[in-house]
Amino acid sequence: MDLSILLVYGLSLAAIYGLMAIGISLLWSSIGMINMAHGASFAVSGYAAWAVSTAAKPLILAAFGKTLSGTIVMAGLCLSTGALSGAIMGGLIYLLAFLPIHDKPNFAVRSLIVTLAINMASVQALLWAFGPKQKSLPKIFGMGKIEFLGLSVRYDQLGTIIGTTVILGLLLFWLKVSRKGLEIRAMMQSPEGAVLSAISVRWTALPVTMLTGALAGLAAVLLSQTIFVSPTSGAVPLIKGLTIALLGGLGSVPGAVAGAVIIGFLEAIIGAVPFLGQRYVLFGTFLFIITILIIRPRGIGGLLDKARK
Amino acid sequence: MTEKTFFQIGQRPQEVTLPVSGSEPLDRRRLPFTRRHLLKWRSRLNPKTLRQERILADKKPLWWAIALVFLALSAPFLSNSALTVVSIFCIFSAINVLWTLIIGTAGIFSLATLAVVGIGAYCSAALNVYLGLPWPLMFLAGGLSGLVAGGLLALPSTRLDGLYYALLTMGVAEICRVFVQLLKPLTPCNGSINNVIGFIPRDWVLQRPGLLLGFAGAFVLLLLSLLVFRIVNSERLGMLLQTAREDEDFAQAAGIDYRKARMQVFLISSAGLGVIGAFYAQYYGSISPAIFSLDQLMLLFAMIVIGGLGRAEGAVIGTAIVVLIDKGLLDLGPLRILLVAAIMLLVTLWTNNGIAGAREQFRSWRRRKQSEARARRTEKGGDVMPEEAIEIHDKQAIYYRRFDKRLRDHLKTLITPEMIAEHHRSPLGQHSDGLSRVLNYFRRGDVTDKYAIIRQSGGQFHAYKIVAFSGVRGAPPRLVDDRIHEGINEAYHAVFLLRVNDLMES
Numbered sequence: 001m002d003l004s005i006l007l008v009y010g011l012s013l014a015a016i017y018g019l020m021a022i023g024i025s026l027l028w029s030s031i032g033m034i035n036m037a038h039g040a041s042f043a044v045s046g047y048a049a050w051a052v053s054t055a056a057k058p059l060i061l062a063a064f065g066k067t068l069s070g071t072i073v074m075a076g077l078c079l080s081t082g083a084l085s086g087a088i089m090g091g092l093i094y095l096l097a098f099l100p101i102h103d104k105p106n107f108a109v110r111s112l113i114v115t116l117a118i119n120m121a122s123v124q125a126l127l128w129a130f131g132p133k134q135k136s137l138p139k140i141f142g143m144g145k146i147e148f149l150g151l152s153v154r155y156d157q158l159g160t161i162i163g164t165t166v167i168l169g170l171l172l173f174w175l176k177v178s179r180k181g182l183e184i185r186a187m188m189q190s191p192e193g194a195v196l197s198a199i200s201v202r203w204t205a206l207p208v209t210m211l212t213g214a215l216a217g218l219a220a221v222l223l224s225q226t227i228f229v230s231p232t233s234g235a236v237p238l239i240k241g242l243t244i245a246l247l248g249g250l251g252s253v254p255g256a257v258a259g260a261v262i263i264g265f266l267e268a269i270i271g272a273v274p275f276l277g278q279r280y281v282l283f284g285t286f287l288f289i290i291t292i293l294i295i296r297p298r299g300i301g302g303l304l305d306k307a308r309k
Numbered sequence: 310m311t312e313k314t315f316f317q318i319g320q321r322p323q324e325v326t327l328p329v330s331g332s333e334p335l336d337r338r339r340l341p342f343t344r345r346h347l348l349k350w351r352s353r354l355n356p357k358t359l360r361q362e363r364i365l366a367d368k369k370p371l372w373w374a375i376a377l378v379f380l381a382l383s384a385p386f387l388s389n390s391a392l393t394v395v396s397i398f399c400i401f402s403a404i405n406v407l408w409t410l411i412i413g414t415a416g417i418f419s420l421a422t423l424a425v426v427g428i429g430a431y432c433s434a435a436l437n438v439y440l441g442l443p444w445p446l447m448f449l450a451g452g453l454s455g456l457v458a459g460g461l462l463a464l465p466s467t468r469l470d471g472l473y474y475a476l477l478t479m480g481v482a483e484i485c486r487v488f489v490q491l492l493k494p495l496t497p498c499n500g501s502i503n504n505v506i507g508f509i510p511r512d513w514v515l516q517r518p519g520l521l522l523g524f525a526g527a528f529v530l531l532l533l534s535l536l537v538f539r540i541v542n543s544e545r546l547g548m549l550l551q552t553a554r555e556d557e558d559f560a561q562a563a564g565i566d567y568r569k570a571r572m573q574v575f576l577i578s579s580a581g582l583g584v585i586g587a588f589y590a591q592y593y594g595s596i597s598p599a600i601f602s603l604d605q606l607m608l609l610f611a612m613i614v615i616g617g618l619g620r621a622e623g624a625v626i627g628t629a630i631v632v633l634i635d636k637g638l639l640d641l642g643p644l645r646i647l648l649v650a651a652i653m654l655l656v657t658l659w660t661n662n663g664i665a666g667a668r669e670q671f672r673s674w675r676r677r678k679q680s681e682a683r684a685r686r687t688e689k690g691g692d693v694m695p696e697e698a699i700e701i702h703d704k705q706a707i708y709y710r711r712f713d714k715r716l717r718d719h720l721k722t723l724i725t726p727e728m729i730a731e732h733h734r735s736p737l738g739q740h741s742d743g744l745s746r747v748l749n750y751f752r753r754g755d756v757t758d759k760y761a762i763i764r765q766s767g768g769q770f771h772a773y774k775i776v777a778f779s780g781v782r783g784a785p786p787r788l789v790d791d792r793i794h795e796g797i798n799e800a801y802h803a804v805f806l807l808r809v810n811d812l813m814e815s
Binding site for chain 2: 034096100101104105106108109110112113114116117118120121123124125127128235239242243246250279280282283286287289290293294297298
């Protein structure tokens with residue numbers, strides 16, 4: 001296979017996995033919750049974007065016709081719906097899995113169980129409401145290829161890579177400069193210290209859950225350019241996101257990015273090697289992650305003594 | 310002697326008690342080859358009836374026996390579909406009981422339970438189908454393969470902790486599923502092994518006798534896994550690990566190698582899970598990669614979470630609930646999983662440790678509420694708090710203080726400015742009803758801190774001061790204040806005012 005296609009494919013996979021993994025990692029390090037409902041946020045936002053785009057399609061066609069501006073409006077609508085519904089799912093997770101039990105004993109395990117229940121419930125609810133049939137989102141980046149520095153890139157791959165980079169850049173910038181970002185970073189460093197500095201755990205957790213939900217929603221819209229939306233479509237991104245967050249070291253944003261890039265390229269390479277092929281992708285990545293975790297128990301970016309207990 | 314009857318108050322009437330005859334020696338039979346007794350009888354003297362009696366201190370074995378006997382006896386009367394549900398319940402309970410051993414007793418948060426079961430099932434089924442291994446040896450093969458799989462899984466558990474290990478083991482299940490589906494010989498039938506010849510004869514399969522035999526096997530499996538749980542959890546290994554659970558550093562300092570104990574428990578339960586896998590393959594006559602799927606694992610996890618992590622009864626209760634909903638209410642469709650998820654959510658939000666821990670949680674909640682209510686009722690110097698009561702040997706004193714508190718509360722309501730004026734007018738002689746009650750109460754008071762009037766010597770004839778007795782023989786009374794009262798009636802009234810003041814402040 002051509003090396004350039006491999007590079008682009010690996011990067012686009014890395015971008016989407018990075019969005020999922022950073023959400024999980026951020027949530028764990030700031031409020032100590034493993035969010036198993038991240039996949040549910042993913043699937044729900046995919047469906048929300050699908051529903052809104054099918055409803056708005058005639059309107060946009062009537063207003064703009066098949067023009068570039070129409071595609072842009074559609075893209076904006078899809079992305080904002082995905083982000084918004086993801087944020088609403090995040091709020092729901094906050095209300096169910098964080099607020100009632102965050103000061104009770106055994107919070108880490110109990111929140112994991114609650115988010116797992118939310119995941120099961122929302123997958124079944126989607127299955128019930130929309131049926132098992134797959135839905136496809138509109139191509140928000142249009143169809144076609146461009147030649148870029150000698151590489152042949154599909155529009156959706158390019159859009160995914162650029163979109164993710166912009167979103168992650170904005171997120172990291174916001175974390176760096178804003179007041180709320182400072183509070184979140186303080187919570188990541190030391191929850192007790194943050195509380196002693198008059199940072200409210202409850203009011204910091206709400207934006208974090210909503211933000212990570214929105215990230216999952218964006219990932220859903222972006223990934224649905226290549227795969228379809230289905231009730232169980234959240235399972236694979238969830239598992240991938242979790243394992244990449246583990247590989248990068250839970251709580252480490254650079255680690256998560258590095259892990260996403262490594263796994264993205266590993267998948268692209270395993271898929272491209274002739275005698276392995278697509279069927280061994282999951283197998284190979286898991287073996288790789290297990291090996292890395294046995295060598296470095298806290299992942300790539302995690303330090304043994306600094307990790308959150 | 311007439312038999313005295315008491316009001317049925319509290320929980321004592323519900324206790325299972327046996328009368329003890331004084332002429333017969335106490336019979337304490339042990340289980341053969343062990344030092345254990347079947348039931349935990351405790352002898353004690355009933356302080357009310359003044360008779361010796363025997364109380365069943367731990368009623369759990371009774372409930373277990375009732376439930377299991379009921380299950381076994383009801384099976385022949387069930388319909389075919391219900392019999393299948395009950396058999397599945399037995400198999401999953403057995404899996405969950407052993408899983409509880411891993412999560413609760415060993416404290417290793419492993420999610421690879423179904424993976425170990427599947428490995429045991431696949432190995433034994435493959436040996437049976439391709440090499441013609443007879444079915445009794447399948448259990449051995451399953452157990453051995455489970456032991457090997459458990460050994461491999463146990464290696465990283467010492468390096469990784471908690472959630473890292475949990476997520477890693479989830480990945481292991483996924484690897485197993487993909488591996489089985491990719492195996493070349495199994496590709497024609499989509500990764501499953503069919504036509505396993507097990508303990509159910511070929512022509513009985515899906516017939517009434519076959520189902521009954523399958524249930525009997527599953528029931529025996531459940532009993533065996535409960536036995537393993539009892540032996541591991543409550544004997545030496547479990548005791549060692551309980552110390553480690555409470556304080557790892559202390560356990561290490563006390564010379565307990567808790568890592569080794571954890572490994573042993575993990576290996577024992579993995580071997581058990583392998584045996585269950587062999588049974589699973591025989592019961593269904595086939596094994597498919599669905600056993601490694603995430604959905605199945607989540608359902609299993611829901612079972613032990615609803616029941617309560619770390620307790621055998623929790624594992625069984627949770628399995629009963631989830632299997633009943635998932636397999637018993639088939640016509641509800643996808644609503645079943647929603648129901649399971651809702652139960653899981655509610656149980657996790659409301660209880661600290663599942664349904665099995667709910668009783669304990671309710672009791673501690675009730676105790677807290679009771680003590681709060683007591684604290685509201687009791688003001689300073691009044692009633693005896695229960696914590697204090699157990700240290701007062703003379704129980705009469707407790708009731709006296711309660712009576713005294715109520716009396717004082719009543720007397721406080723009687724004291725009015727008019728009454729004080731009445732005492733000021735005539736400290737001695739006939740008084741109104743209220744005042745005489747108050748004065749009677751004052752006269753009955755303890756000698757300690759009782760007030761007395763002392764006449765001043767040295768030229769002052771009608772000058773009085775007020776003192777308070779120390780209550781200790783030989784220690785002189787102390788002066789209350791320096792005020793000098795002119796006339797005995799003034800002094801009487803001053804003492805009265807002091808006592809009223811003390812009463813109102815108490």
